Amino acid sequence: MxxxxxxxxxxxxxxxxxxxxxxxxxxxxxxxxxxxxxxxxxxxxxxxxxxxxxxxxxxxxxxxxxxxxxxxxxxxxxxxxxxxxxTLLAADKVMKLHAIAERHDAWFWAYTTEEIYNKERWVDDTPARHWLKFGYYTEDLAMLGSIREQVEKIEGLELSNSSPFNIEINPEGVxxxxxxxxxxxxxxxxxxxxxxxxxxxxxxxxxxxxxxxxxxxxxxxxxxxxxxxxxxxxxxxxxxxxxxxxxxx
Incomplete structure (x- = not known):
């Protein structure tokens, strides 16, 4: 080529x-x-x-x-x-993604237009932030698979990864x-x-x-x-x- x-x-x-x-x-x-x-x-x-x-x-x-x-x-x-x-990730979807992370006790992080938040430092006012991306990380592949199954049930998301041990989520089409x-x-x-x-x-x-x-x-x-x-x-x-x-x- x-x-x-x-x-x-x-x-x-x-x-x-x-x-x-x-x-x-x-x-x-x-x-x-x-x-x-x-x-x-x-x-x-x-x-x-x-x-x-x-x-x-x-x-x-x-x-x-x-x-x-x-x-x-x-x-x-x-x-x-x-x-x-x-292209922003809707706050209601971020709340659902956060709840999945909490249920699995998995490491997670998320970008707003201003800062990065994660498992060690989260926010109380999720709807007030302008979110861009959410991610999970675990080397427990069974847990990662379970998280993915639940995330895939939420409409309007684009799933990818930047390593075999994470899932990255953007708005659909991004x-x-x-x-x-x-x-x-x-x-x-x-x-x-x-x-x-x-x-x-x-x-x-x-x-x-x-x-x-x-x-x-x-x-x-x-x-x-x-x-x-x-x-x-x-x-x-x-x-x-x-x-x-x-x-x-």
């Missing part, structure tokens, strides 16, 4: 398990090749399940003034600090793929001109919809199966390999 020089105009990069190593760092090699892509005129878009505050330092490290996708597409930014669109479509609309690109790189289920829709979908070597098997190609492990500069072999070839 990547045999035409200049075919791709937008490079969407997941952070954890993709651009970042196990220490949550961008390696010098990955940073070098991201800069090369940007210098070649490719729009590099951070596309992450993280909230804006925790994603921003990586965009700044790379010197990016380009669109960002945060909380799995719940927020789309024209550039850092310039919000284009937010994903990195739909966010990328909006970024393309903003920038005048076609999805066939997009390269999407990731490792988890919150990347799979974008990988399927992009002109070139790239799974990391450490990606979940389902993500690898959906991808056009598989690059190196996130510990081995897999993003740099992908840019060199498929984007700037």
């Amino acid at each position: 990547a045999d035409q020089v200049g075919k791709y105009k937008l490079l969407a990069l997941d952070l954890d398990g993709t651009l970042l190593n196990d220490r949550s760092e961008i390696s010098e090699t990955n940073a070098e090749w991201v800069r090369k892509a940007a210098e070649a005129g490719i729009t590099v878009c951070v596309s992450t399940g993280r909230g804006f505050v925790s994603a921003l330092p990586f965009a700044e490290q790379l010197g990016l003034q380009t669109p960002m996708i945060t909380v799995n597409g719940g927020e789309i930014w024209t550039k850092p600090h310039a919000i284009h669109r937010r 994903s990195k793929a739909t966010a990328l479509m909006e970024v393309c609309r903003m920038r005048g690109f076609d999805m066939s001109e997009v390269v999407a790189v990731g490792d988890s289920l919150n990347d799979i829709a974008a990988i399927r919809e992009a002109g070139l979908g790239i799974a990391m070597g450490n990606a979940q098997d389902e993500v690898k199966a959906a991808a056009d190609v598989v690059t190196g492990h996130h510990q081995d500069d897999g993003v740099a390999q992908a840019i060199r072999q498929y984007v700037l070839c």
